[in-house]
Amino acid sequence: MSDVPHQQPLNALKCVCSNYVPVKQPLRSAEWWQNHFGLEYAVPYNPAEFQAILKLSDGQWLHLVETDGVIDNQFPNKSGYEMFRLTFEVRQIEQLYNRLQTKGVRTENLEDRGSCGINFVFYDLDGNKFDVNEVVHLHRTPEEAEKVKEHLFHVAL
Known part of the structure; x- marks a missing residue:
């Protein structure tokens, strides 16, 4: 030993x-x-x-x-934006986004966060704020990633 x-x-x-x-x-x-x-x-x-x-x-x-306490799962960042505590990684973010919107879940707009990928924010029944992310350039072919961004953001890349 x-x-x-x-x-x-x-x-x-x-x-x-x-x-x-x-x-x-x-x-x-x-x-x-x-x-x-x-x-x-x-x-x-x-x-x-x-x-x-x-x-x-x-x-x-x-x-x-x-x-029984106050539910306060968010906090303001230095510029005052109410931050979420969790970001969930997903695949096929556009399908999840559409499904949640169809079911009436409170969501914010999809965002292209560049190298961080495509994200959106949603809220649960108690108002807790969560983020969802798909790094499309890592999980899809370059052609697929470009098509998704064109479709979601209506911009030619």
Whole structure:
């Protein structure tokens, strides 16, 4: 055996495994997330825990935590813009955007954020603000990415 202690890598944080979102009614909120995004329960609902735990497609957990307090999931950045705390990565962003709008989910306009990709903001039942992102130039061919941008933003690239 070696007397040299095992060195942990400097960047020891691997990923975010759980995100906690304040909600008024966890079951109602879980149903909303299931209906609009197809999320499934990560563990069976237990009313004694005052939360519903859903699973994203890559395995991270979304905890919908019941609160009696004020729900304030946003914060202003230095220029005063109300920031979201989470950005969800998606594929086929235009299809998700259209589906959410068709179902009456409060959304903001699609944005081309250049190298960051295409994004839009949506709000859940409790007014929590979330961001959605697809880096189209990484996940689609250059031709597909150009077609999507032309279609969404009506500009010739």
